[in-house]
Amino acid sequence: MNAEERNQKIKLANAQNDEDLEAIVKTPEGFRWFKRFFSESKVLKPTFTGNSQSYYNDGQRELSLKYFKDVARVAPERFVEMELELITEE
Numbered sequence: 001m002n003a004e005e006r007n008q009k010i011k012l013a014n015a016q017n018d019e020d021l022e023a024i025v026k027t028p029e030g031f032r033w034f035k036r037f038f039s040e041s042k043v044l045k046p047t048f049t050g051n052s053q054s055y056y057n058d059g060q061r062e063l064s065l066k067y068f069k070d071v072a073r074v075a076p077e078r079f080v081e082m083e084l085e086l087i088t089e090e
Contacts, residue, residue, distance in 0.1 A: 018070075018073070018074045019074075021070055021071065021074050021075070025071050025074070025075045025082075026075060026078060031078060031081075031082065034067070034071060035082050035086060037064060037067070038064055038067075038068060038082070038086055039089070041061055041063065041064035042057060042060070042064075043061055043064040043065060043068050043086075044083075044086055047060075
C-alpha cells in the first residue's frame with residue numbers, strides 16, 4: 001500500500017467515524033449519553049482541586065474535550081443544545 005492509498009483509507013475511516021458520531025448524537029439516547037459523559041467528566045468546569053485529584057480530573061476532562069470538539073464539528077446544532085443544557089444544569 002502506497003502513501004496515497006493509505007491517506008485515502010484514513011480519510012474514509014475518519015469520514016465513517018464522523019458519520020457514526022453524527023448519527024449517534026442525533027438520537028435522544030445518544031444525546032443523553034454524551035450529555036451525561038460531558039457532565040460527569042466536568043468538561044465545562046475547572047479541574048484544579050489543590051491535591052493530586054487534579055491530575056485525574058484533568059485526564060478525564062482531556063478525553064472528554066476531544067469528544068466535545070468532535071460533537072461540535074459533526075453536529076453543531078446538537079452541540080449548542082447540549083452545551084446550553086450543561087451550562088443551565090450547573
